[in-house]
């Protein structure tokens with residue numbers, strides 16, 4: 121029998137509720153001979169208020185030994201903005217070198233898009249996960265004066281760009297349409313932008329079967345709304361990818377359906393799967409959150425760990441559930457319904 125060591129970080133707000141449903145579906149999907157050993161870590165606002173810590177070193181060390189991490193949501197209004205985001209979520213992404221932040225944008229049958237004309241949307245954003253403006257390279261000067269200065273420097277390394285670009289080419293090559301779009305802003309951010317463009321062209325020579333194009337990020341937002349069918353695989357920097365994938369969620373049925381994987385393809389550290397949405401403190405604890413994004417993140421987790429068939433089963437169950445949706449259901453009712461389809 122096989123065993124799987126899974127770290128679970130429910131986190132803040134609706135994180136608890138959606139993760140419970142994700143685990144339900146995971147249990148229903150896994151073959152009977154696979155034993156899941158889950159360890160829950162109470163990280164987030166509660167721990168922070170109790171101890172002042174966001175990610176204790178001992179926890180980080182323990183997490184390293186897990187096969188994967190399932191994360192709910194991080195962030196709470198009682199904690200200053202950035203403390204948990206940087207000190208916990210981004211710290212995990214950086215510590216485990218999650219350089220591939222994979223975010224599918226797919227409009228499933230039966231899901232209402234706010235876009236007119238029932239567009240066919242099926243793309244995946246490969247967001248760089250460990251560089252760009254997220255590195256925390258910045259500072260303030262002359263605080264408290266009229267001449268206060270704040271900088272936020274975007275870090276881009278050839279190594280970091282090349283590995284995410286190559287990963288995106290591979291993904292594009294494996295899809296039927298074999299199309300890859302680089303999104304940046306190389307007309308303004310000329311230093312980073314030109315490095316991205318150059319490496320994109322260089323790596324592209326290894327993938328002659330992949331057709332490529334380039335869009336400035338502002339233009340990309342137009343096409344996400346007016347012509348989303350033009351996209352297949354998109355590769356972009358950390359911040360552009362953050363913004364674009366919220367827009368992607370909005371045009372494919374909303375943030376309640378958007379899944380993501382923070383992936384370290386080398387396997388040196390566990391990859392981490394989480395819904396794109398945040399902790400939604402306004403609806404926390406009310407059973408109102410849609411757990412589907414977490415369930416689809418579980419499907420990505422299964423796929424990553426080599427359970428492709430089981431992942432497909434979860435996706436099919438979600439697709440069937442979406443088609444059958446009517447009326448309001450609670451968080452656990454949605455989880456139960458999907459789990460039942462997976463088992464049945």
Ligand code: IPM
Pocket residue numbers: 195205206209210362396
């Ligand atoms: C996301 C979130 C995070 C990000 C925040 C909470 C740090 O918005 O996962 O998209 O910016 O990456």
Ligand code: MN
Pocket residue numbers: 362363366396
């Ligand atoms: Mn985001």
